[in-house]
Amino acid sequence: MGDAARDRQDWQGAITNYGLALVLAPENLPIRIQLGHALKEAGRWSEAETTYRLACAADPANSELRLHLGHVLKIQERRAEAIEAYLDALDIDPGLTLARNELISMGARDFLPSEQYGQPAMSASLARISSLLDQNLEAIREWITVSTYPAEAYHNFRSTFPVQPPPPAAVGSSLAVVIDAVDVDPDLLRLSLNSLLDQRDGNWTAVVRASASLHEHAVASYVYQDRRISFVSDGADAPWLALDSDLVLLTEAGCRLDREAVGWLRYASERTRADVIYADHDHHTYDWRRGATYSRPALHAMPDIHDQANTPDPPLCLLVRAGARPLIAAASIETAGKERRQSILLAALSTGLTVAHLPRILSSKRISDAAMSNNEPLPRSEARRVEGEERLLVIIPTRDQPDLLRSCLDSLKEKLSNPHSVDVMVIDHRSTQANTLNLLSERALSGDIEIMQVDEPFNWGRFNNLAATGQGHDILVFANNDVEFLTDGWDDVVRGSLAGEAVGVIGARLLYPDRTIQHAGIAMGVNHGRPVHEGVGADMASGGPMNRWHRSRQTSAVTGALMAVKRRVFEAVGGFDERLAIAYNDIDLCLRVREAGFRVLYEPGLEAIHHESKTRGHNVDAARVAWDDAELADMYDKWGQAMLQEPGNNPHWVAAESRTHDGYRDLSMSEVLQHLDRSALINPWAIHQRK
Incomplete structure (x- = not known):
């Protein structure tokens, strides 16, 4: 009877019957294990843990029991204990790949022996694949997992995968290398010149701008x-x-060019005919006995003026075609070194010249040991603020939850710079609690809010469309009722961030109540093809790769929990798609805004707490999962490849589960060329083709 209840996912029935069976046969281990599974599926995690621990004590050599124990500890967010359980499982059975993969997915590679990831694991997996390829596709998936180099193993990744030569091409363009060597130590210039002399493509000249000494x-x-x-x-x-x-x-002394750098940049120029081309780079220290130690990769995204304006690490090498030479003259007046290169790149992006990104690590900047060990978090870039009379309408759907709503409304008002230009509309969806009704009545009478009553089944997109219709405001701000505003003068930040003609939508940096990150932009196609929030669970001080979670930049989409949209853009794209009643309506809006030629920005200067549980979704019933999957299927049917393409991430990065920057991988030639070609489009962030 317990088995029958389990098969129809009647977990309570399974628990009851397995419990009765154990009364009759208390030593029956398989029944105890099935009871643990049923308790876990029912969300009774503490009881499931106890049951699994009893089973482990009864069968100390059973690695899979430790695996199940690890799962239930992970669900309860007891990370250290879950890691211990998975390691116990691996101690019993080193070949238990599920336990190893769980540790990798939790970011706990440093607990694994070295043979479990990187080059040794790749070699072992490839050996298995050679004999099992035809009948065991799972072996391929395993190889993909273990071939990823974790973020902390960048030097190993860099050393293992040298830059391969570019495709054969006719050498038709002359190339001059300009090295900025003002006020630098001679050894740094020597490094750059030697790397230039070692180029496989020797068709170049070089000009060194040097100090008199x-x-x-x-x-x-x-x-x-x-x-x-x-x-x-x-x-x-x-x-x-x-x-x-x-x-x-253009480069600078201290830059060591990869021996394929000139060849690759010349090839990229011939292939794309772009006016300006930039590539990736990293940093290194050097010991004459041990050689170079690589760190701090600067892996850039598709061309984005917002990203390049505030990046902490502008491209170390910049290739400029003759037609864009005036940019060099203009930038040379006031700037030097990386400031000159950044100025040229921004000028090219702002004037509509063709800019391409070559995803190859073609150079490395020498740094000191002290600089390498400096892990101080970079500051958050200052958000642009504009004081003005542009009117904002904040739209907040709610259904009861008076305490959350009160906190949202109070923080919203307290943090305003210009209260007279911000109106608030609360969509009341069938609230019944007396405290909620009293709060709404009190705030409406005081003039703090307007109320729109909606008495129909829940549809987030439709509710917001109804509230936005017929209003005369310049900017629409969509906010959940469980958001607590943190930014002083947040309305000026919204005005400033949306001031650019090309910007259509901005999204906030959201934190969990424990001050870890909940949203730092949305990346597409990450978790088995699903869109995910960047930075989830990271400490609020963490800036992520190249400080991206602290910087304003283009992103594929932002969450509707707190987003601001220009009214004219919102109306031009037709508002929210009401067929997407619960999920993905915010992402769909962002994709349509990008398709219309506008930008979607992640703006960390707009910050709020989102009182959403980190554990939300662990105990979701089958009906809700099916609904979510159906809406996601509609999104793929509507948008096709746009749901999988992420212009904000360098393709060297590997994602795992919800982590967008989990490690590194080498790129195939086709991947390099595909990214290069797409980056050279007039707007690589635009949605170019629907399914």
Whole structure:
């Protein structure tokens, strides 16, 4: 009877009958295990844990029991104990891949022996695949998992996968390398010149802009060793601006070019005909005995003026075609080094020139050991603020939950810069609690809010469309009733972030009540093809790769828990899709805004607490899962590849479950070229083709 109840997912019936069976046969281990499974599925996790521990005591050599114990501890967010259980399972059976994969998915690779990931594990898995490929596709999935290098193993990844040569191409364009070497140590310039001399593509000339002291240093003898190299003084911009080469590669002393760098950049220029091209880079320390140790990769996204304006690590190399040469002249007046390259890149992005991103790590900047060990979190970029009279309408759907609603309304009002230009409309969806009705009545009488009564089945998109219709406000702010505003003058941040003509939607940085990150933008196609929130569970001080969770940047989508939209953009795209009643309506709106040519920004300067439980969704019934899957299927049917393409992430990054930046992988030639070609489009963030 317990088995029959289990098969029809009647967990309470299964628990009752398995419990009765154990009364009759208390030593029957399989029945006890089935009871544990039923308790877990019913959400009675503490009882399930007790049952599994009793089973483990009865069968100490059973690795799968430790695996199940780890699962129930993980569900309860008891991370340390779950890791211990999975490690116990691996101690009993080192080949238990489910336990190993759980540790990898929890970010606990450092607990694993080295043979469980990286090169040794790749080799072992490939050996198995060679004999099982035809009949065991699961082996391929296993290889993909273990071939990922964790974030902390970047040096191993970099050392294992050297940059491969570009495809064969005719060498038609002349190329001049400009090295900024003002006020630098001679050894840094020596490093850059040696890396240039080691290029596999030797069709280049080089101009070094050097301090007077370097002209008299031994490093200047490179001019006499190789006629392709020349030095100019630090005040002489004109000599290199007058270069007649087709391409100019801008970099700085201390940059070590990969031996394939010139070849790849020339190839990318010939392939895309882009005006400006940038690639990826990293940093390294150097010991004459051990060689280079690589760290701090700067893995860039598709071209994005917002991202490049506030990145802590602008591209180390920038290739500029002859047609864009005026950008160099304009940038050279006031800037030098990385500031010059950043200025040129931003000018190209703002003036509509073609900019392409080449996803190859083509250079590395030498840093000191002290700089390498500096793990101080980078500051959050300042949000643009605009004081003005643009009117905002905040729309908040609610159904009872008076305490949450009161906190939302109070924080919203207290943090305003210009209360007279912000109105609040609460959509009351069948509230019945006296405290809620009293709160709504009190706030409406005081003029704090307007109320829209909606007496129909729940539909988030429809409710918000109804509230937005016919209002004369310039900006619509959609907020959940469980949001607590943290930013002083948040209305000025909204105005400032939406001030750009090309910006249509902004989304907030959301925190859980324990001040860990709940939302830092949405990435597409991550968790088995599903969109996920970036940064989930990370400490609020964590900036993520290249400080991305602390910086304003384009993102594929943002959550409707707190988003702001220009009214004219909202109306132009037709508002929310009311067929998506519960989920994905916010993502769908963002995709339609991008399809219309506008940008969606993640704005960390707009910050709020989202009182959503971290454990939400653990005990979801089959009907809710089916509904969510059906709406997701509608999204894929509507948007096709746009649901899988993530222009905000460099393809070297590997995602795992809900973690968007879990580790690194090497790229195939086709992946490199596909990304390069797409990045060279006028707007690589636009939705170009629906399914």
